[in-house]
Every structure is written in C-alpha cells, then in structure tokens.
Amino acid sequence: MAEAERQTKQIGELLKEKGLIGNDHIDLALQDQKVTRERVGEILERLGFISQYDIATTIADQDGRKYVDVDQKRPTPESLRLFNLNTCLTHKFLPYFNDDREVIVATFSDDVEGLEKTITRLTGLKPRIRQGEKGKIINAVQYYYYFLENPVEKLIQKEIQLLAADRDGVRSLDSFILHLLQLAVKARASDIHIRPMDMTISIAFRIDGVMRAQFALPMTFKRLISTVKMRSSMDISEQRLPQDGSFSETILNNPYDFRVSSTVCPYGENLVLRLLPAKGDFMGMAQLGVFEEDIDLLTQIFNEPFGIVLLTGPTGSGKTTTLYAAVRRLNLTEKNIMTVENPIEYRIPLIRQTQINTKAGYTFANAIRFFLRHDPDVILVGEIRDQETALTAVSASETGHLVLSTLHTNTAFGAIPRLRSLGIPNFMLADSLVGVVSQRLVRKICPGCKEEYRPDADELAYLQDPEIATLWRGRGCDDCHGSGYMGRTLIYEIFRSNREIAGMIGRDADVETMELAAVKTGFRNIFHSAVRKVKLGQTTVKEIIRVLGH
Numbered sequence: 001m002a003e004a005e006r007q008t009k010q011i012g013e014l015l016k017e018k019g020l021i022g023n024d025h026i027d028l029a030l031q032d033q034k035v036t037r038e039r040v041g042e043i044l045e046r047l048g049f050i051s052q053y054d055i056a057t058t059i060a061d062q063d064g065r066k067y068v069d070v071d072q073k074r075p076t077p078e079s080l081r082l083f084n085l086n087t088c089l090t091h092k093f094l095p096y097f098n099d100d101r102e103v104i105v106a107t108f109s110d111d112v113e114g115l116e117k118t119i120t121r122l123t124g125l126k127p128r129i130r131q132g133e134k135g136k137i138i139n140a141v142q143y144y145y146y147f148l149e150n151p152v153e154k155l156i157q158k159e160i161q162l163l164a165a166d167r168d169g170v171r172s173l174d175s176f177i178l179h180l181l182q183l184a185v186k187a188r189a190s191d192i193h194i195r196p197m198d199m200t201i202s203i204a205f206r207i208d209g210v211m212r213a214q215f216a217l218p219m220t221f222k223r224l225i226s227t228v229k230m231r232s233s234m235d236i237s238e239q240r241l242p243q244d245g246s247f248s249e250t251i252l253n254n255p256y257d258f259r260v261s262s263t264v265c266p267y268g269e270n271l272v273l274r275l276l277p278a279k280g281d282f283m284g285m286a287q288l289g290v291f292e293e294d295i296d297l298l299t300q301i302f303n304e305p306f307g308i309v310l311l312t313g314p315t316g317s318g319k320t321t322t323l324y325a326a327v328r329r330l331n332l333t334e335k336n337i338m339t340v341e342n343p344i345e346y347r348i349p350l351i352r353q354t355q356i357n358t359k360a361g362y363t364f365a366n367a368i369r370f371f372l373r374h375d376p377d378v379i380l381v382g383e384i385r386d387q388e389t390a391l392t393a394v395s396a397s398e399t400g401h402l403v404l405s406t407l408h409t410n411t412a413f414g415a416i417p418r419l420r421s422l423g424i425p426n427f428m429l430a431d432s433l434v435g436v437v438s439q440r441l442v443r444k445i446c447p448g449c450k451e452e453y454r455p456d457a458d459e460l461a462y463l464q465d466p467e468i469a470t471l472w473r474g475r476g477c478d479d480c481h482g483s484g485y486m487g488r489t490l491i492y493e494i495f496r497s498n499r500e501i502a503g504m505i506g507r508d509a510d511v512e513t514m515e516l517a518a519v520k521t522g523f524r525n526i527f528h529s530a531v532r533k534v535k536l537g538q539t540t541v542k543e544i545i546r547v548l549g550h
Contacts, residue, residue: 011041014058015050024333025049048328048348051282052133056108060131068106068130070094070140072447072487074479077148079103082123085145091115094137094144098125106132135281142252147186155179156215164218173227178249181258181275183214185251187481190275190316194225196268208443208488209316209547212481225262225269232260239269248278255279282346285325288318289489289538291529298437301496302326302404307434308397310384312409317440318490319406320345320382327351327380327404339380340367356382364389368396368403381405390422397432411526412438412495413511413518430506438526439492440547442539443485449477450537459541462550463531472537489538491547493526 012026021044029043036043044050060067075096082103083095093107093115103125109115112129119127159176180203184192189205196202200216201224217224226236232245242263249256255278262269285295301309311319324346327337338352342364347353352374356362364381365388371379384390384405397403409418415436419429455463455471474484495518497505504514515523530544 011039011055011058012044014062015041015044015054018054018058018061020054020058021049022331024331028333047350048282048332051284051287051328052135053284053287056131056133063112063131065129065131068132070096070106070132070136073097073106074448075140075144080144080148082125085141087118087122088141088145089138091118092134092137093119094132094140098123102126102128104128104130106130106137108132108134108137139252139254143186146252152179152183152186156183160217164220169220169223173224176224177227177231181249181251181256184273184275185256187212187214192271192273192275194228194271194273196222196225196265196270198267207481208483208485209441210443210483212483222268225271228260228271228273229262229269232258234260234262240264276343276345279347282328283321283325285322285329288322288325289533290492291532294492294494297494297496298326299329301435301494302330302402304402304434306397306400306402308394308403308405308432309434310415310436311404311406312412312415312436312438313406313440314408314410318488319439322437322439322490323380323404323406324348327378330378335377336375337378337380338371338374338376339382340364340371341380341382351380365392368392372396372399372401376401378402378404383407384419384422387423390419390424394419394424394428394432398428402434409438411511412436412493413515414438416505416514417511426506426508430502433497433502433505435494435496437492437494439490440526441488442491442530442533442543442547443483444487444489444538445472445540446474446477446480446484446486448479448486449475449484451475455541462541462545463534465531465535468535471534471541473540473542484540485543489533491526491530491533491544493524493529495523 015021016026025044026040029040032043033040041055045052045055057067073096075094079095079098082098088094092109093105095103095105097104103119103123105119105127107115107129116127116129156176156179159179163171163176180192184205187205187207189207191206193204194201195204200218201221202213202216204211204213229236229245231247234243234245242261245260247258249258257276257278259274259276261272285298290298311323313319330337332350340354340356342356344353344355354367356364356367364383368379368381369392379396379401381389381393381403384393384407393403393405407415407418409415416429450472452470452472455468459471460466460468474480476482476484480486498521500517501514504517527548530548533539534541534544
C-alpha cells in the first residue's frame with residue numbers, strides 16, 4: 001500500500017521527502033510554470049535547487065531501479081550496434097552492455113514500459129533498465145555514436161598526412177584543429193598542450209590532472225600555432241611576449257569555450273588551451289566525494305549568518321565546484337546571494353552573478369563595495385589574491401554578511417598566516433573566520449579493470465595501518481586508456497573555528513598550536529580522508545603519494 005502511494009507521488013513531493021527542497025521551492029517553481037509551461041522538475045533544476053543527479057536517484061528510488069553514472073560506464077561497441085543514434089535519442093536511452101539473453105540500458109524516459117517493448121521488438125533480448133541523468137545520457141549517445149562512425153584518431157592521422165604532403169602550405173588547418181578538439185573531448189582532457197621541441201611539435205593532454213603525450217607533429221606544422229593564435233584574437237606578429245586569448249567551438253552539439261595562453265620557449269611559442277564547457281553540470285557534495293558526516297558539517301558552516309568561509313587548494317583542485325555545491329544547499333529563495341567571479345563557471349538564475357572587468361575598473365574589491373548597497377545575505381568572491389580584496393571581504397563579513405571565497409594555500413590552517421600576510425589584523429581574523437576547507441583531487445580507480453591485491457610493506461607503512469590485508473588498483477584497460485584510473489574524487493580537510501581557536505588567532509598563536517587544539521575537537525587532516533578512500537577502494541596509495549607527497 002505504501003509503495004503504491006509512493007508511485008503516484010509527483011517528483012516535487014518525492015524530492016521534498018528526501019529533504020532536497022521545501023514548499024517555498026515548489027511554490028516558486030509553480031509560479032514559473034504559469035509562464036514557461038515547463039515541468040516542475042525541469043524548473044527546479046533550471047533554478048539551481050536540484051541537480052539531474054537528484055532527479056535521477058529520486059526516480060530510481062521511487063521505481064525500484066538501480067541508478068547508473070554513464071560517465072563511469074563505457075558502452076561496448078556490440079551493444080551500440082544493436083541500435084542507432086536516432087533510436088536512442090527518440091526513446092531516451094543508452095545501451096552499454098549485452099549478451100545472448102539481455103541488454104542493459106540507462107534511461108531517463110518516463111515510459112519505461114514502452115521502452116522495454118521497443119528494445120525487445122528491435123533486438124529480441126530482455127532489457128534491464130537502469131536510471132540515468134538526462135544530460136549525461138544525451139551527451140553520451142551523441143558522443144559514442146559519433147566516434148563509433150568517425151574514429152577521430154584515424155581522421156587526425158589522415159589529416160596529418162595530407163598536411164605534410166601540402167608543401168606549399170595552402171591546405172587549411174581547420175579540419176585538423178576540429179579533430180584535435182574532438183579528440184580532447186573524447187579523452188576527457190581539461191587542457192591541450194602544443195609544445196614545440198627541437199625536432200617535433202608534441203601534442204599532449206592533461207587528463208584527470210596528469211599530462212599524457214598523444215602524438216608528435218613534424219616542424220612543418222609550426223603554422224598551427226599561428227592559426228590557433230589568430231582564432232583566439234591574439235597578435236600573431238608578437239612572438240616575444242606571452243599572450244592570452246580565447247575562442248568558442250561547438251563539439252558534438254555542446255558549446256565549449258577555449259582559453260588560450262602562449263609563452264615563449266627556446267624552440268618557439270608554447271600554447272595551452274583550457275577546455276571549458278559553456279554549460280557546466282552541477283554536482284552535489286556526495287558526487288564530489290564528501291563523506292556524509294562531513295556534508296552535515298559543511299552545511300552548518302555555510303549556513304552561518306555572517307563571517308568568512310574559505311576554500312583553499314592549488315589551481316585546478318575543484319574549489320569553485322565545491323563552493324557552488326555548498327551554495328546550492330543554501331535556501332536560495334530566502335537569501336540574496338551575489339557573486340563576483342572570473343569567469344562565471346556555473347550559472348544559477350536566482351543568484352546575482354557578475355564577472356570582473358579590470359579594464360572598466362570592476363575588480364573583486366570594488367564589486368564587494370557595490371554589493372553592500374544591494375542588500376546581500378551572502379557574497380561570493382571568486383578569489384582573494386591581494387590585500388585590498390582581503391580587507392574588503394573581511395570587512396564585509398564583519399557587517400553581518402556571509403562571505404565565501406577561495407585562497408591559494410596548501411592546508412586549511414595555512415589560510416590564517418596567508419591572510420595575515422595580506423594585512424588582515426589578528427583581531428579581525430579572529431572575529432570573522434568561520435571555517436576553511438582545503439582540498440585536492442585524486443584519480444579514482446577505473447571500475448572496468450579494478451582488481452584486488454596484497455599491499456607491500458612500504459604501502460602499509462605509508463598508510464600507518466599494518467592490519468590491512470587487501471587494497472585495490474586498476475590494471476589498465478581500453479576504457480581508461482591503460483592508466484588504471486577514470487575520473488577524480490575529493491580528498492579534503494575541514495577546519496571550523498571555535499571560541500578557543502579564535503582566541504589563539506587573536507593572540508597570534510602559531511599554526512601548529514592551533515591545529516593541535518583543533519584535533520582535540522575532531523579535526524582530521526587531509527591525509528585522513530585520503531587513507532579512508534584508499535581503504536574503501538576508491539583510489540590507490542600511489543595516487544595519494546602523487547598528490548600529497550611522501
């Protein structure tokens with residue numbers, strides 16, 4: 001009886017039962033629905049209250065199906081060939097495995113019964129249905145069917161041969177560049193490096209935080225650098241000084257922005273292209289890899305009415321993503337949230353987001369001053385990197401506002417001497433600092449080739465636990481291109497200030513003394529979360545050493 005009642009509930013009610021939204025969110029969505037005629041779930045997602053992951057897992061729970069992350073499931077070519085692109089897009093599913101009896105598919109369809117009949121009619125196989133996220137499934141269908149029919153590695157090699165034979169240099173590089181960008185997207189690269197060497201030009205990708213050489217080009221391809229610079233609105237005649245530029249391109253129906261940077265090396269200009277999806281997918285804290293008990297702690301920290309909360313870590317460690325995952329847990333209907341960023345990475349309609357413009361004099365510090373006239377509850381500052389921004393942000397936090405920002409330090413407690421070095425007096429820091437999260441990203445073991453093994457003595461010594469009998473690693477497969485890793489997860493430490501530590505900050509205590517006091521109240525450093533993820537089989541000792549050192 002209870003299950004039958006559950007089946008008839010609307011998605012809004014189910015999301016409310018899980019504590020993801022409240023009545024005020026549903027009321028606002030219903031107001032929008034009168035204008036846009038969208039479904040309530042679509043509106044809730046568009047406004048940033050929930051993510052596609054929230055919707056997919058809620059539906060999976062309701063219908064008694066398993067949820068599957070299609071980013072972690074590479075389809076077999078055999079399963080893809082059972083169908084075609086149009087069939088999968090029309091019926092809203094992605095096939096990823098089959099044998100002689102059944103085929104497993106991920107779907108976001110409302111008509112699962114109709115989907116099962118369609119699959120059986122087309123294949124004669126029994127369908128096993130998994131629930132997935134709409135955006136991920138659509139992207140995966142387009143992605144896998146395109147590359148199934150267009151092996152981009154072969155297309156690049158063909159283009160290289162044609163360009164190498166073009167001795168007069170009249171053939172356009174446009175096709176080669178497009179295929180290069182497609183290959184980067186296929187490989188899940190965050191950056192493309194074009195590196196002139198003594199006799200070749202090396203093309204390398206950064207994938208899951210690690211550089212991987214892809215192929216080499218003859219020196220006759222030096223005009224590739226000028227072509228990319230021209231496309232990025234950079235000065236091609238200037239080859240002595242570093243430059244920055246950008247361009248946009250649509251890859252497999254998804255818009256991307258490419259930020260391009262050049263620097264001068266002995267063998268020529270080195271280019272780095274950063275890939276930025278124009279529409280980023282929202283991720284919740286659990287998806288990022290935050291443990292359940294720490295989600296509760298972070299929720300408390302980010303719901304403080306005033307003070308300053310900082311996310312620290314090196315460039316590319318996911319600070320902004322974590323910051324937005326936390327912001328989305330705030331009640332966006334009750335708070336006026338204003339941001340100043342460079343650039344705006346995630347767009348949420350209910351948040352007042354702005355982007356710095358240094359040429360026009362709109363800096364991080366100036367933005368904070370302007371925001372104070374707009375009745376904000378929360379102010380998000382993309383980065384604190386200078387004294388003016390630091391003083392303005394801390395001052396705003398002392399006038400009844402919650403200020404969120406990022407800072408480049410190696411540890412959570414390292415934020416305190418860093419802010420001191422930026423000219424923040426101890427009494428202001430003690431009064432305003434709410435908490436600090438320091439984080440890194442480590443690669444996850446590839447699920448397609450994960451295997452158990454017995455750790456050696458050095459690994460046990462590093463983990464400081466001689467009782468461990470089994471650990472996990474990836475042996476390397478086609479899915480992970482032989483690396484043994486696919487995707488990344490967070491390791492982190494969370495420092496929450498209290499009266500005792502605030503007093504220590506005011507007395508100019510050293511970092512070690514404050515950290516020892518925090519340990520007594522439950523603080524665990526980043527190594528603790530790293531070891532925990534190794535023991536859970538999410539990552540490896542080798543990966544932790546790569547990121548944290550010995």
